[in-house]
Amino acid sequence: MTSKSTAKTLVKTFLRTPHSLKTKFQAKQLLAQFLKTQPYSPSSTSILISVYSNFNLLHPSLFLFNSLNSPPLLAWKSIIKCYANSGHFLNSLTSFVQMRSFGIYPDPNMFPLVLKACVFLKNLRLGESIHGCIIRLGLDFDLFTGNALLNMYAKFQSLQPNGGRKVFAFNVFDGMPKSDELCGTSAQEKGASIIQLESMTKVLEMMPIRDVVSWNTVIAGNAQNGMYEEALRMVREMGNANMKPDSFTLSSVLPIFAEYVDAIKGKEIHGYAIRHWFDSDCYIASSLIDMYANCARIEDSCSVFNLLSKRDDISWNSIIAACVQNGVFDEGLKLFRQMLTAKVKPRDVTFSSIMPACAYLTTLHLGKQLHGYIIRGGFNDNMFIASSLVDMYAKCGNIKAARWIFDQMEHHDMVSWTAIIMGYALHGHAHDALLLFKQMEMDGFKPNYVSYIAVFTACSHAGLTDEAWRYFNSMSRNHGIKPGLEHYAAMADLLGRAGKLEEAYKFIGSMHIAPTGSIWSTLLSACRVHKNLELAEKVANEIFKVDPENVGAYVLMSNMYAAARRWKDAAKMRIFMRKKGIRKEPACSWIEVKNRVHTFISGDKSHPLYDRIFEALKDLLEQIEREGYIPDTNEDFHDVDEEQKKYMIFSHSERLALAFGIISTPAGTTIRITKNIRVCVDCHTAIKLISKVVQREIIVRDNSRFHHFKDGKCSCRDYW
Structure with a gap:
């Protein structure tokens, strides 16, 4: 047997079993042998086009497609698929219309491709026209076509309420040319073909066969568009239809309970996930973390995260965002460091989640x-x-x-x-x-x-x-x-x-x-x-x-x-x-020195450097008194003598933090302090004078604003 006849036999074998080709390289070799050994028959050429479309090889597919005078259905289907999968959605739709102009009727497998193109082109009107074509051809009962329709309407966010529901009126052929490019019916028939669907739910109801994908698409579409009761109703109907919710169903439903701040119902879904082994799924775990976080149940969020055997970037980002969202800033920063240690690469959402923690804690170094x-x-x-x-x-x-x-x-x-x-x-x-x-x-x-x-x-x-x-x-x-x-x-x-x-x-x-x-x-x-x-x-x-x-x-x-x-x-x-058991929030100030945050509470003597801090405060008091400082004790409500009041003001948390900052940082360094409540009048006066005697800029952030103290003045101009 000659090498040419061997190649010819090999080509015929591959054309009979095209799925045996595993790589793009093999597909390209097949084309080379095909051009050498095979006559251009529409059937064999169409098979080869389908092979190339499976590998998204657009240019060879077009080369073969253009060689056909009257491309058969398989060739059209393959080129439409190749265009869609390569991101050339307009070409995909144009080819679909051209195919109809040749009088070729599409098969059900084509419609998911062209509906996908409508979504990417954001052309709902054309999608509605294709939906009309599907109905006219009697293909609306196909499972995959029905799922594609549901997905299209979900992506177009077509579930905005209009008196409870939105009514979709599809004038399928309005504005189309008189010759029927899509369905081959008369203009009169087209004008009469107005299909009204109350919602995607109606599309689902018209499908004789529904799978989990069908239900999930409608549930997710309702949930994403704020129609929570409708989404939950569909979950119940899904169960009544003997369809088991899967991980996608749960991840669609959990945000509803987060929105409703309903941790009890969320826990029921959590229990279902555990019983059906979905709780180890990172997407489900992340949805649970988000749900508990929105319900202010940060302990439950952490519990879900800690039980995960494998953690991806989504679960890490979810728990970090949950901590920051609930004000547990230190834990959020700790988890961020653990994420880096675990060699999980941060994403843009990671930084936008953790940044507010730094802003709140004023940890400038971090x-x-x-x-x-x-x-x-x-x-x-x-x-x-x-x-x-x-x-x-x-x-x-x-x-x-x-x-x-x-x-x-x-x-x-x-x-x-x-x-x-x-x-x-x-x-x-x-x-x-x-x-x-x-x-x-x-x-x-x-x-x-x-x-x-x-x-x-x-x-x-x-x-x-x-x-x-x-x-x-x-x-x-x-x-x-x-x-x-x-x-x-x-x-x-x-x-x-x-x-x-x-x-x-x-x-x-x-x-x-x-x-x-x-x-x-x-x-x-x-x-x-x-x-x-x-x-x-x-x-x-x-x-x-x-x-x-x-x-x-x-x-x-x-x-x-x-x-x-x-x-x-x-x-x-x-x-x-x-x-009534009401307790005043203790005044607290903190300062970051050498990458470590030091916290001070008014009157607190627990800091290891307290003796030095106290001596520094006494020295500062003597210096500012020479500048004319007179303590203002009017804000202290205790019925005590003036000397005791002076000591109480003397040990306010921001002063302790300031004295520590002065003894712990080089001369001339800017000192930044954060306080959880308003700076009192006396401390404000004292810090102004301290900024003058120590020749430093002192920035204090209280619960209202920033105070920039410099040379005996404050940026607030004593208006705070």
Whole structure:
């Protein structure tokens, strides 16, 4: 036998069993032998095209397809598939229409391909037309075609409610040429062919055969579009149809209970997952972690994660985000380090999850380390991560670094604009914040709900009352944004800081939504600052109506009564707090020195360097007294003598942290301190003078804003 006849036999064998070809190289060799030994017959050429389409070899497929004068169904099907799988979706649809113009009827396996193309081209109208074609050809009963239709409608998010459900009206042939390119029916028939489907659920009901994929597609589509009750109903119907939910079903349903904050129902799904061995699936575990986190059950989230034998990047990212979301920032950072130790590569979502932890804990050193990871990982061009960096640097007290990151961004979005505006607002640079807000508008960005919070914060911290009113009025008039609680709180805070207490009281009373205890507390703080005890009592009564356990209100009233020497009333407040089991949040400050965070509580003597800290404080006190410092003991509500009050102020947490920072860092180093509650008046005065005598910049972040102390002055201009 000659080599030519051997090659010919081999080609015939492969054409009879094309699935025996395992590699692209083998497929290309087959083409070479085919061109040498075989005549161009439509059937053999079509088989070869199908081989190439399976390997996504577009150019050889086109070469063979174009050699056919009248391509048969297999050739059309293969070229449509090859176009779709290669990402040439428009060509895929064009070929489908051309095939119909040749009078060739599609088989069911073609429709999932062309419906996929409609999804990627975001052309719902064409998808609806193809759906009409499927019905006209009687192929809507095919399982795979039905699943493809369900998937298409899910991807187009077609389940928005319209009186409970959206009605889809498919005028299948509206706008199509008179010659029937798709189905071969007359124009009159096409015009009459209007199919109305109430939802994807209707498509499912019309399918005589349904598999798990069919049910999952509808359940996921309903869940993703907020139709939670419908999704849960479909899960029950799925069970009634003797279909067992799989891991995809569970991962679709769990976010519903996260949205409803229903941990009990979520636990039922968790139990089902355990009984059916789905709990070791990383996707299910991640969904469970997210669900428990949203229900504020972080212990359960950690339990799910700890029981995983294998952890992928999704499960790591889920547990880190869960911890940060629930305020367990230290644990989130610890897990991030463990993730790196486990050689799991961080992704963009990892950094956007962990960055708020650095921002909250003001761990600038770790923030800089994360920034290094981001640069080395090539994520620095990611707009969302860059915005997170802006936020982190601003909240860690380095507004210059935040601005540098912002200016380096090639493009900005609302998140990045809002982050930098809020950064400047918190640092007391109101005019910079408002200039950026105007620049944002000039760049074509429409202000949103959050950006106005940043603007009002800036105005509040700088006492810009008139500007704030202009922005408040323009918010709804020019941009259609209805004021929310945060906007009202910022305006009330502004009026209170400016001493316009009665105006603030009337403003809160005129809100179109019921004021919360938090908003009234803002005014109560202003009453304390401006020593208006009469109004404070009225405001406190409003607070206790809506929030009877508001700790801050009891503490503030105790302080105000003590300052007014109304000791009996102050004692009543303390007794009432004890009876209700209400405890004041202890004042706490922390400072990062040599990559370690040191925490101080007022009056705490437990730090190993306390003796040195105490001596440093005594020395600082002597120095600032020479600068004219006189202790202000009015804010302490205890009925004790002045000397004891002086000692209590002397040992406030921010002063302990400051003294430790001074003795632990080189001269001239900027000191950054974070405090969990408002800096008191006396500490504010003392730190201003300390910044002058030690010739250092001291940045203190309290629960309201940043204070930049330098040369005896503060960036807040004593307005906080």
